[in-house]
Amino acid sequence: MVTFVLPCVMAAKTLPSTGAVTGIKETLDFFGDPQFAQKRFKAHGDVFETRLLNQRLVFIRGEQTMADLFAQGDALEGWWPESVRQLLGSRSLANRSGDGHKARRRVVGQLFSAAALSRYTPSIAALVEELADELIQAKAPVQLVPCMRRFAFAVIATTVLGLDASDRQALFADFEIWTRALFSIPVAIPGTPFAKALEAKKRLLGRLKQVVAQTSAERGGLDLLSGGLDEAGIPLTDDDLVEQLLLLLFAGYETTASSLSCLMRALLLNPEIEQWLLPELLDQPWPNLESRSCPRLDATVLEVMRLTPPVGGFFRRTKQTIQLAGVAVPPDRVIQVALAPDLGDGSCDLAEIRPERHLDGSFTQTLLPFGGGGRVCLGKALAELEIRLMAIGLLQRVHLGLTPNQDLTLQQIPSPSPRGGLLVTASARHKS
Numbered sequence: 073m074v075t076f077v078l079p080c081v082m083a084a085k086t087l088p089s090t091g092a093v094t095g096i097k098e099t100l101d102f103f104g105d106p107q108f109a110q111k112r113f114k115a116h117g118d119v120f121e122t123r124l125l126n127q128r129l130v131f132i133r134g135e136q137t138m139a140d141l142f143a144q145g146d147a148l149e150g151w152w153p154e155s156v157r158q159l160l161g162s163r164s165l166a167n168r169s170g171d172g173h174k175a176r177r178r179v180v181g182q183l184f185s186a187a188a189l190s191r192y193t194p195s196i197a198a199l200v201e202e203l204a205d206e207l208i209q210a211k212a213p214v215q216l217v218p219c220m221r222r223f224a225f226a227v228i229a230t231t232v233l234g235l236d237a238s239d240r241q242a243l244f245a246d247f248e249i250w251t252r253a254l255f256s257i258p259v260a261i262p263g264t265p266f267a268k269a270l271e272a273k274k275r276l277l278g279r280l281k282q283v284v285a286q287t288s289a290e291r292g293g294l295d296l297l298s299g300g301l302d303e304a305g306i307p308l309t310d311d312d313l314v315e316q317l318l319l320l321l322f323a324g325y326e327t328t329a330s331s332l333s334c335l336m337r338a339l340l341l342n343p344e345i346e347q348w349l350l351p352e353l354l355d356q357p358w359p360n361l362e363s364r365s366c367p368r369l370d371a372t373v374l375e376v377m378r379l380t381p382p383v384g385g386f387f388r389r390t391k392q393t394i395q396l397a398g399v400a401v402p403p404d405r406v407i408q409v410a411l412a413p414d415l416g417d418g419s420c421d422l423a424e425i426r427p428e429r430h431l432d433g434s435f436t437q438t439l440l441p442f443g444g445g446g447r448v449c450l451g452k453a454l455a456e457l458e459i460r461l462m463a464i465g466l467l468q469r470v471h472l473g474l475t476p477n478q479d480l481t482l483q484q485i486p487s488p489s490p491r492g493g494l495l496v497t498a499s500a501r502h503k504s
């Protein structure tokens with residue numbers, strides 16, 4: 073007798089939906105409520121669909137869901153809202169999929185290799201020392217948030233791209249016009265922020281092209297990109313390359329500034345955490361931190377990113393039906409991976425900041441502040457280096473104190489940042 077073994081096909085569940093029709097109320101809630109996604113996950117499960125204005129979005133979270141998502145990378149492509157797509161440009165690796173995406177990741181990834189990071193370390197350390205001097209010498213309280221923003225921009229613009237001060241100044245002005253319209257209505261009527269941003273983009277790309285033409289080994293890391301090939305093995309054109317550099321400015325600035333500002337805010341608001349951290353920070357050789365282990369600092373940075381993720385989520389679009397944790401997501405759906413913290417049901421301490429949870433084995437959620445799969449953040453190693461150097465270099469030399477009566481709540485868009493600018497007084501720290 074012949075026995076036929078049938079493959080075990082689990083019937084996939086239909087995609088749960090909030091039932092939103094116009095999406096207006098959902099959009100208002102999305103921008104007004106940091107717990108937007110978490111509340112709906114509680115009601116509908118780890119995969120649900122809703123509508124934000126005219127865009128249908130599938131929100132997802134959870135270990136199994138993420139594992140399933142990353143395992144089906146070939147059935148997905150990158151996705152950004154139309155305004156971001158146009159402002160980043162069609163050549164940008166953020167707007168590419170498949171081999172074209174992979175080829176450009178390989179080229180741009182050379183800027184973040186271990187050798188490249190060692191090259192950047194002295195210049196990043198010098199920026200931290202400059203800031204420490206400025207804070208110690210300040211006669212009045214200083215806002216830390218603008219300092220962190222200036223630092224994060226200088227690292228990409230000067231250390232990585234090798235711009236000199238005048239190029240950087242001009243670039244920064246256009247960059248601010250450009251970023252303001254990234255999440256705006258993409259209609260280029262003259263005078264609108266979007267039209268101004270498209271003009272700014274032209275100037276930015278023109279300036280970046282000049283920088284690429286002048287690249288030398290003494291300035292920045294752009295010489296590391298020579299020999300960059302596209303998916304057909306043909307050298308990347310300058311038009312292509314500068315769109316990748318524009319992406320780096322966008323991807324690496326706001327995110328890193330946010331994580332640095334939120335880290336400083338967390339330490340200022342929780343002096344017991346700073347005290348727990350300080351012995352480890354003071355023990356580090358400055359600035360050569362390569363291969364140094366800093367478990368308390370790493371745990372603190374991760375805990376701050378858990379509670380205030382610099383990026384609220386990332387997107388993919390389905391090319392065909394995929395199954396996520398047993399739920400069928402049809403083709404042509406935009407998926408948003410929500411990175412907002414899961415604070416549990418109130419019966420545990422997940423709403424509290426407690427870095428030790430990452431060292432004592434009590435925390436079991438998977439955190440993805442840098443995304444995952446084939447599109448995981450390309451600048452992760454650089455961001456981690458910047459944060460380490462800033463935390464160690466600044467706190468070894470400077471004692472910071474919060475000035476009273478300021479707004480320490482966080483604005484959420486585009487990335488979390490203390491509304492009052494984090495006003496501090498500073499004094500030199502004398503190592504005992």
Ligand code: HEM
Pocket residue numbers: 150165166177228319320321323324325327328331382383385386387440441442443444445446447448449450451452454455
């Ligand atoms: C704390 C700082 C940062 C955070 C939290 C962060 C987070 C992220 C996230 C969540 C993504 C999306 C990943 C995905 O779609 O799976 C991403 C992508 C990306 N990030 Fe970062 N990022 C940071 C800093 C940087 C820096 C410093 C750079 C470079 C200068 C950078 C360059 C990029 C690029 C190029 C991509 C697109 C990758 C692709 O589409 O293949 N990021 N980042």
